[in-house]
Amino acid sequence: DTGVSQDPRHKITKRGQNVTFRCDPISEHNRLYWYRQTLGQGPEFLTYFQNEAQLEKSRLLSDRFSAERPKGSFSTLEIQRTEQGDSAMYLCASSLWVSGELFFGEGSRLTVL
Amino acid sequence: TQLLEQSPQFLSIQEGENLTVYCNSSSVFSSLQWYRQEPGEGPVLLVTVVTGGEVKKLKRLTFQFGDARKDSSLHITAAQPGDTGLYLCAGAGFGNEKLTFGTGTRLTIIP
Numbered sequence: 001d002t003g004v005s006q007d008p009r010h011k012i013t014k015r016g017q018n019v020t021f022r023c024d025p026i027s028e029h030n031r032l033y034w035y036r037q038t039l040g041q042g043p044e045f046l047t048y049f050q051n052e053a054q055l056e057k058s059r060l061l062s063d064r065f066s067a068e069r070p071k072g073s074f075s076t077l078e079i080q081r082t083e084q085g086d087s088a089m090y091l092c093a094s095s096l097w098v099s100g101e102l103f104f105g106e107g108s109r110l111t112v113l
Numbered sequence: 114t115q116l117l118e119q120s121p122q123f124l125s126i127q128e129g130e131n132l133t134v135y136c137n138s139s140s141v142f143s144s145l146q147w148y149r150q151e152p153g154e155g156p157v158l159l160v161t162v163v164t165g166g167e168v169k170k171l172k173r174l175t176f177q178f179g180d181a182r183k184d185s186s187l188h189i190t191a192a193q194p195g196d197t198g199l200y201l202c203a204g205a206g207f208g209n210e211k212l213t214f215g216t217g218t219r220l221t222i223i224p
Contacts, residue, residue, distance in 0.1 A: 004155070033211065033212075035214070040199070040217065040219055041216060041217055042117075042119075042201050042203075042214035042215050042216050042217045043156070043201070043214045044214070045211050045212070045213065045214075048211055056211060091155055091156075093155070101146070101158045101161065102146075102148075102156070102158065102203075102212060104154075104155025104156050104157070105155055106153065106154055106155055107153075107154075107155055
């Protein structure tokens with residue numbers, strides 16, 4: 001296994017458009033996390049899954065954000081009606097057990113013009 | 114909300130010097146992890162500390178978990194340019210399965 005992969009690595013979009021990011025975790029990891037990171041800051045928790053169940057979603061996450069993990073494998077994060085404030089790096093991570101090491105992907109950088 | 118404040122936010126020192134980075138919170142954590150992140154990459158785990166007062170060493174890096182499990186420190190001896198990066202602490206709550214990351218310390222080692 002080559003680790004956590006994310007696609008696309010970079011996305012430039014106009015305000016108001018929808019964007020979708022995909023994350024493929026390490027195959028045997030049943031926990032998958034989405035974080036958002038702005039330049040020079042620590043990652044901010046968005047949501048996490050155990051298998052296909054979405055167990056927690058940040059209260060800071062607006063209704064424009066939705067995440068899915070069908071069949072407990074890959075996950076998608078969709079942002080509807082993007083705003084300039086959504087510009088950030090979106091990081092996906094997976095782990096094998098509770099509070100275990102997070103293995104991060106290289107991130108998907110979103111720029112909203 | 115569990116907040117982790119790191120200090121300093123930025124640190125730039127000469128190669129060979131020693132430094133300490135701090136991670137503080139008013140919350141108690143079941144465990145605390147330290148990650149290093151390089152530009153264009155995701156964070157990579159350096160260490161996990163679980164027991165209050167625990168000290169772990171990773172070559173020139175020494176990590177300590179506070180007795181009350183509310184704070185942690187990272188000490189680097191004889192810093193090298195390869196130590197340059199964004200250092201992040203992350204705490205796990207009790208019965209809370211997500212990691213809360215700190216504000217980050219951007220370290221630059223000048224050759």
